Amino acid sequence: MQTEAIGYTFGRQALPMLWDYIEMNPIEHTGGWADTINSIFTNIDHLSQIPSLPLITSERQGFGATHASATRLPYPDAFFDAILTDPPYYDNVPYSYLSDFFYVWLKRAVGHLYPDLFSTPLTPKAGEIVAYSNGEGGFEAGKRFFEEQLALSFREMQRVLKPGGVAVIVYAHKSTAGWETVINALLDSGLVVNAAWPLNTEMESRLRANESAALASSIYIVARKAERQGVGLYPQVRAELRQHMERRLQRLWEEGIGGADFFIAAIGSGIEVFGRYEQVIDMEGNVIRADALLDEVRTLATDFAVRQILHNGFAAEISDRARFYVLWRWNFGEARVPFDEARKLAQSCGLDLSEEWARHGGMVKKEQEFIRLLGPHQRDLDDLAAGRDLIDVLHHALRLWEKSERSALIQRLTESGYGASEAFYRVAQAISECLPLESKEKKLLDGLLTGRSRLQEEVRQARLL
Numbered sequence: 001m002q003t004e005a006i007g008y009t010f011g012r013q014a015l016p017m018l019w020d021y022i023e024m025n026p027i028e029h030t031g032g033w034a035d036t037i038n039s040i041f042t043n044i045d046h047l048s049q050i051p052s053l054p055l056i057t058s059e060r061q062g063f064g065a066t067h068a069s070a071t072r073l074p075y076p077d078a079f080f081d082a083i084l085t086d087p088p089y090y091d092n093v094p095y096s097y098l099s100d101f102f103y104v105w106l107k108r109a110v111g112h113l114y115p116d117l118f119s120t121p122l123t124p125k126a127g128e129i130v131a132y133s134n135g136e137g138g139f140e141a142g143k144r145f146f147e148e149q150l151a152l153s154f155r156e157m158q159r160v161l162k163p164g165g166v167a168v169i170v171y172a173h174k175s176t177a178g179w180e181t182v183i184n185a186l187l188d189s190g191l192v193v194n195a196a197w198p199l200n201t202e203m204e205s206r207l208r209a210n211e212s213a214a215l216a217s218s219i220y221i222v223a224r225k226a227e228r229q230g231v232g233l234y235p236q237v238r239a240e241l242r243q244h245m246e247r248r249l250q251r252l253w254e255e256g257i258g259g260a261d262f263f264i265a266a267i268g269s270g271i272e273v274f275g276r277y278e279q280v281i282d283m284e285g286n287v288i289r290a291d292a293l294l295d296e297v298r299t300l301a302t303d304f305a306v307r308q309i310l311h312n313g314f315a316a317e318i319s320d321r322a323r324f325y326v327l328w329r330w331n332f333g334e335a336r337v338p339f340d341e342a343r344k345l346a347q348s349c350g351l352d353l354s355e356e357w358a359r360h361g362g363m364v365k366k367e368q369e370f371i372r373l374l375g376p377h378q379r380d381l382d383d384l385a386a387g388r389d390l391i392d393v394l395h396h397a398l399r400l401w402e403k404s405e406r407s408a409l410i411q412r413l414t415e416s417g418y419g420a421s422e423a424f425y426r427v428a429q430a431i432s433e434c435l436p437l438e439s440k441e442k443k444l445l446d447g448l449l450t451g452r453s454r455l456q457e458e459v460r461q462a463r464l465l
């Protein structure tokens with residue numbers, strides 16, 4: 001049902017600046033003042049009836065709710081059987097800044113009851129483990145701070161865990177930098193990773209943001225305080241990684257994990273191997289860190305995904321550009337993507353993104369710090385007519401099909417050789433399957449594919465002439 005109502009201040013985890021204002025009458029309408037007050041009363045009434053848990057009341061035994069930084073836990077060594085933590089996800093949410101919105105009111109309302117929690121005029125910011133890139137030193141300094149502080153908190157967890165104790169760490173991030181930091185922090189923590197598995201944790205409504213490729217899942221990393229395997233030699237660890245990931249990726253695929261979530265879950269599988277070692281070194285003794293692991297994982301996951309998306313058999317026949325195109329649509333749909341993420345995806349397909357973007361008639365476009373993959377309508381028709389790659393020919397064919405230029409379409413498919421190639425139609429089918437129903441590109445692809453047998457027959461006839 002559609003209602004006229006006042007939107008929430010926190011529609012997402014930010015306080016956006018809005019230039020429009022409420023035009024409805026807040027006193028009389030549904031969702032107005034009276035409704036809001038009533039729902040607050042209902043919630044307070046409900047919450048006040050929940051009995052206190054013994055856990056929260058027995059602070060003298062060392063349990064209860066305590067307020068401290070994760071980097072300095074007020075507990076002795078080997079104290080806990082298990083620790084579950086949900087740390088900040090790199091730069092996703094500026095918690096302390098958003099908290100100020102509530103803090104200033106809570107301080108006035110209940111500050112006198114909890115003077116130690118409300119001692120400062122605003123929330124403390126310095127010890128917050130978030131990668132802010134707007135401070136001195138910019139992105140690099142924010143990344144370093146996050147990694148160091150996260151490593152400190154993981155080491156604290158390791159310290160307060162009993163031998164054999166379990167640590168569960170929840171994490172999710174779309175960017176490679178976000179994962180590099182958490183993997184390096186884990187490698188430095190002394191914890192041994194046993195398993196990493198995605199769980200579907202996000203609300204559907206949040207995922208509908210169409211300009212970004214949102215994740216549906218978070219990765220649950222399960223680790224133990226145990227002896228590690230010592231130093232691993234990279235060639236061996238790599239072989240182990242390949243074997244382990246082939247099995248894991250198959251399972252993830254069968255579980256229906258797709259798009260951006262598949263790559264993130266693949267990183268989890270990579271950590272399962274990498275995280276067993278004290279340290280991984282190459283033959284010359286150089287220490288291998290998360291960036292190399294992530295490159296390897298991305299290449300393995302890319303290969304696997306292309307094979308699956310094209311239903312095996314055709315992956316080897318298609319160009320790097322076509323692989324890149326298919327994977328992008330599968331991974332990000334029609335969303336634009338930060339440059340570095342796009343570059344890494346291109347790299348895993350053997351493609352140089354800067355070259356593609358600088359190239360006349362290329363299929364990517366730079367929009368400030370983002371990259372957009374151009375669909376058939378966003379590319380120049382003359383460039384498409386001159387292009388020789390599968391994606392160029394496909395885009396050209398789609399434009400000709402759209403304009404019902406049948407003979408030009410048959411000629412293009414015949415002369416390029418793609419009209420008789422099974423891989424060509426498989427790629428078209430795969431792209432269509434990656435796109436949402438309302439996508440214009442999907443509609444064109446489906447249109448072309450519906451008349452596929454007739455097209456192939458006409459191409460066959462044309463070749464005989």
Ligand SMILES: C[S@@+](CC[C@H](N)C(=O)[O-])C[C@H]1O[C@@H](n2cnc3c(N)ncnc32)[C@H](O)[C@@H]1O
Nearest residue numbers: 068069070071086087088089095127128129130
């Ligand atoms: C992903 S959120 C956890 C959300 C929580 N699971 C929930 O459902 O409400 C990460 C939390 O870590 C907190 N945090 C950031 N720096 C911290 C630090 N140094 N010590 C302890 N907590 C910290 C943030 O304030 C934020 O509340």
